[in-house]
Amino acid sequence: MEAIVSLKNVSVKYDETTALESVSLDIYPTDFLGIIGPNGGGKTTLVKAILGTLPHSGEVLYSPTLTEKGHRRIGYLPQQPEFDRSFPISVVEVVMSGLQAEKGAMKRYTAADRKRAMELLEMAGIKEVAERQISEISGGQMQRALLCRAVILNPKLLILDEPTNFVDNRFENELYSLLHHLSERMAIVMISHDIGTISSVVRSIVCVNRHVHRHDSNI
Numbered sequence: 728m729e730a731i732v733s734l735k736n737v738s739v740k741y742d743e744t745t746a747l748e749s750v751s752l753d754i755y756p757t758d759f760l761g762i763i764g765p766n767g768g769g770k771t772t773l774v775k776a777i778l779g780t781l782p783h784s785g786e787v788l789y790s791p792t793l794t795e796k797g798h799r800r801i802g803y804l805p806q807q808p809e810f811d812r813s814f815p816i817s818v819v820e821v822v823m824s825g826l827q828a829e830k831g832a833m834k835r836y837t838a839a840d841r842k843r844a845m846e847l848l849e850m851a852g853i854k855e856v857a858e859r860q861i862s863e864i865s866g867g868q869m870q871r872a873l874l875c876r877a878v879i880l881n882p883k884l885l886i887l888d889e890p891t892n893f894v895d896n897r898f899e900n901e902l903y904s905l906l907h908h909l910s911e912r913m914a915i916v917m918i919s920h921d922i923g924t925i926s927s928v929v930r931s932i933v934c935v936n937r938h939v940h941r942h943d944s945n946i
């Protein structure tokens with residue numbers, strides 16, 4: 728099976744500090760990877776290297792199958808919510824904003840775009856808040872909306888940085904169930920501080936502490 732992303736001897740430095748050193752890692756279309764490691768060990772740096780958003784040495788190679796209509800099909804849910812909760816925008820509009828990379832900022836959303844966003848909100852179990860302003864919903868509902876935003880372009884790789892931050896235990900279980908469903912049609916890379924929980928969810932564990940070690944299993 729061909730990897731969709733390959734890191735080859737990737738190193739990242741911040742000033743004089745080495746965050747990642749000679750990291751090599753392949754990500755395959757069927758992967759559901761849990762990224763673990765100590766604080767400051769390089770987990771988020773690894774994700775940013777995969778995304779191609781920070782300077783590095785070595786190579787990050789992307790399979791041609793990861794690109795469609797001129798756009799790399801990678802969805803991303805960052806650790807910190809990127810929306811100002813006081814901004815006057817509805818939940819369904821947040822989800823549709825994930826289409827801007829393909830449509831451009833100036834194009835209007837279509838009925839088909841709204842239908843797709845509503846289908847994702849229904850899948851995430853929050854269709855009933857679709858028309859509410861984001862200032863009116865809970866942190867867990869906002870996290871689900873942002874997840875829908877990350878997958879509205881049907882990515883082939885979904886990257887999540889501590890997705891259970893700002894949510895309660897009930898939503899955490901619902902999120903893992905949702906990710907299991909999504910993993911049937913896309914590769915997933917998920918950072919977590921909770922190895923005990925994610926070890927029962929993911930298919931492989933990647934330990935990061937400046938270097939990277941992948942542990943595959945039959946979880």
